[in-house]
Amino acid sequence: MLDIILLAMLAGFIILRLRSELGKKTGNEPLPPAAPRPSANTGRVTVRADDGEDSAPSENNVIEMEENPALRKAYQDIRRADSRFDVPTFMEGATAAYGMILEAFWAGDRETLKDFLDASVLQQFTSAIDAREQNGYKVENRLIDVDKAEIINAQLLDRTAELTVHFTAEIVAVTKDADGNLIEGDLSDAVEVNDRWTFARDTRSRDPNWILVATRAG
Structure with a gap:
C-alpha cells in the first residue's frame, strides 16, 4: 500500500x-x-517585417532592369549614394523641365532659366537672348510634342550624379523681325529636333531638383 x-x-x-x-x-x-x-x-x-511587407530590400532588387550594363552600373552607384533616386521619376521631371526651359528661353525669361540651369549654361542661354533682342528679333516657337526621351549616359562623379537624356521633339520654329516680318520658319510646319541634355545633382543635397549642366544638338 x-x-x-x-x-x-x-x-x-x-x-x-x-x-x-x-x-x-x-x-x-x-x-x-x-x-x-x-x-x-x-x-x-x-527579413519579413511585422506588417507583412518586405523591409530594406536589396539594392539589386529595386534598381530598374536596364539592358545596358553601363547604365545599370551607374544606376546602382547613384542609388547607393542617394536611396531616393528613381529613374522613372527622374525622366518625368527631365521631360517636364525640357519643355519649361525651352518655353522660358523662347520668351526671354531669364529669371525662370536661373532655376534650371547652372552658371555656364545660363550664360550661353542669356547671351543668345541678348543677341536676339539686340537684333529686334522675336521667336514664336511652340513645342508640339516630345516624341522620345531616353537616358543615353549616366555616371556618378564623386558625389554628383549626371544623366544625359536624348530628346526627340516636334517644334514649330518661327522667327520674326521687329516689324513682324517672317525671317525664318513656318507656323504651319513642325520640325523634328534632337537634343542631348545633361542634368546633374549633388546626391548629398536635400534639394531634389536636377540642374541642366550641358546641352548638345544631335
Whole structure:
C-alpha cells in the first residue's frame, strides 16, 4: 500500500513539473516569426517585417532592369549614394523641365532659366537672348510634342550624379523681325529636333531638383 502511495506521489510530481516547464497548449498560440528568406535575385536575406511587407530590400532588387550594363552600373552607384533616386521619376521631371526651359528661353525669361540651369549654361542661354533682342528679333516657337526621351549616359562623379537624356521633339520654329516680318520658319510646319541634355545633382543635397549642366544638338 505504501508503495502505491509513493508511486502516485511521484507521478503527480512529474506531471506538475511538466506543466510548469511546457505550459498549457490551447491551440491558439501565435506562430513564431517567419524565418528569413533568400532574395530571388541576389541570394541575400530579406527579413519579413511585422506588417507583412518586405523591409530594406536589396539594392539589386529595386534598381530598374536596364539592358545596358553601363547604365545599370551607374544606376546602382547613384542609388547607393542617394536611396531616393528613381529613374522613372527622374525622366518625368527631365521631360517636364525640357519643355519649361525651352518655353522660358523662347520668351526671354531669364529669371525662370536661373532655376534650371547652372552658371555656364545660363550664360550661353542669356547671351543668345541678348543677341536676339539686340537684333529686334522675336521667336514664336511652340513645342508640339516630345516624341522620345531616353537616358543615353549616366555616371556618378564623386558625389554628383549626371544623366544625359536624348530628346526627340516636334517644334514649330518661327522667327520674326521687329516689324513682324517672317525671317525664318513656318507656323504651319513642325520640325523634328534632337537634343542631348545633361542634368546633374549633388546626391548629398536635400534639394531634389536636377540642374541642366550641358546641352548638345544631335
